[in-house]
Amino acid sequence: xxxCWIHPTTKIPHLAPLWSHxxxxxxxxxxxxxxxxxxxxxxxxxxxxxxYAEHLNSVHMVxxxxxxxxxxxxxxFLGCWNDPLWEAREVLGIPVASVSEQSMLASLCMANRFAxxxxxxxxxxxxxxxxxRYGLQSRAxxxxxxxxxxxxxxxxxxxxxxxxxxxxxxxxxxxxxKCIQDGAEIILVGCAYYGPLLRAAGYTEIPGTGVPVxxxxxxxxxxLEAMTDISLQLGIVKSTCLTFRPPAQEMLMKARKSxxxx
Numbered sequence: 001x002x003x004c005w006i007h008p009t010t011k012i013p014h015l016a017p018l019w020s021h022x023x024x025x026x027x028x029x030x031x032x033x034x035x036x037x038x039x040x041x042x043x044x045x046x047x048x049x050x051x052y053a054e055h056l057n058s059v060h061m062v063x064x065x066x067x068x069x070x071x072x073x074x075x076x077f078l079g080c081w082n083d084p085l086w087e088a089r090e091v092l093g094i095p096v097a098s099v100s101e102q103s104m105l106a107s108l109c110m111a112n113r114f115a116x117x118x119x120x121x122x123x124x125x126x127x128x129x130x131x132x133r134y135g136l137q138s139r140a141x142x143x144x145x146x147x148x149x150x151x152x153x154x155x156x157x158x159x160x161x162x163x164x165x166x167x168x169x170x171x172x173x174x175x176x177x178k179c180i181q182d183g184a185e186i187i188l189v190g191c192a193y194y195g196p197l198l199r200a201a202g203y204t205e206i207p208g209t210g211v212p213v214x215x216x217x218x219x220x221x222x223x224l225e226a227m228t229d230i231s232l233q234l235g236i237v238k239s240t241c242l243t244f245r246p247p248a249q250e251m252l253m254k255a256r257k258s259x260x261x262x
Contacts, residue, residue: 001075001228003036004068005221006061008048008080008192011040015154018193021161025196029218034225037073039064048082049122049151058084062091063261069094075228077221079192081118082126086133090244091252095231097224099192100130103216106223108139110212111185116145117175118190119152127190141183145190146175152191160197168194169203176206176213185211192217 005026011019023038030036041060048054065076065088075095078085085098107114116127124145131137131144148171160168172194176187187206189195195215198204204213231237238244246252256262 001031001034001225001232002073003030003034003075003077003221003224003228004065004071004073005036005038005077005079006064006068007038007040008044008057008061008078008082009041009046010044012046015158017158017161021200022193022196025200026218026221029222030225036221038079039068048080048126049120051122051125054082054126057082058087059259059261062088063256065092065096074232075224077224079217081123081130081190081192081216083130085130086243089238091246093237093246095224095227095237097220097227099195099216099220100127101134102220102223103188103214104131104134104136106219107186107188107214108136110214113139113141113183114144114186114188115141115176115179115182115184116188116190117172117179118145118147119194121147121151123147123190141179143182146179147190148172148175152194157193160194164194164197164201164203169198172198173206176211177209180206180209180211186214187211188214188216190216 041064043060044057045053048057061078062084068076069092078098081100083098085101089096118124118127124147127145131140156168179187189198195217198213199215199218206213
């Protein structure tokens with residue numbers, strides 16, 4: 001099995017320690033027979049904390065997903081909560097998974113109500129839009145997506161590689177506890193990078209509560225592994241009845257050519 005992980009950014013040089021740590025944390029989660037390749041976008045504004053900026057970046061992510069399918073991968077993972085999941089799923093003929101959908105679905109097997117703690121106020125908008133799209137409002141708390149303050153930046157992210165307890169966890173825990181008071185029984189880490197960093201540091205539960213802190217990224221990539229097993233062994237990828245039915249290739253090519261994507 002060959003899986004392709006698509007980052008939502010170009011390979012930003014000053015985040016090199018993060019890329020290395022992430023690969024070292026994710027690879028052991030997968031079965032030994034699973035190959036995974038981490039790919040970065042060829043073009044990106046490296047900014048998705050805006051509905052329009054996310055929309056633009058999503059085009060590049062789907063293009064990367066299409067390229068991965070052409071390169072022979074068996075499954076594609078969109079490595080960000082700001083993702084074009086359904087758009088990619090529509091045009092690809094292999095399983096496509098995201099951090100958001102797969103981790104939310106996984107949480108339903110672990111708790112009655114979930115909450116997501118993310119890294120910026122604009123990201124809460126994108127995640128809550130997805131939650132509504134997936135039809136999961138009834139399994140989440142009121143105001144199900146909340147953010148740390150101040151919002152995450154590169155310094156906070158890089159600092160969390162060595163010691164997330166120093167700065168990130170206190171901000172995260174402050175929000176998580178309020179979610180628990182409002183009925184959350186599991187907390188999803190609303191960032192593809194912080195989840196593995198917290199798990200690697202051994203932070204998997206809000207202390208004294210019995211409430212798990214879900215490394216959404218690692219859980220989601222395991223779900224892609226299962227989705228790809230189903231595809232390879234049972235031949236089931238997706239419904240092509242309506243929502244995920246691919247458009248005619250000539251029309252898709254015409255649309256891509258209008259943006260000079262091909």
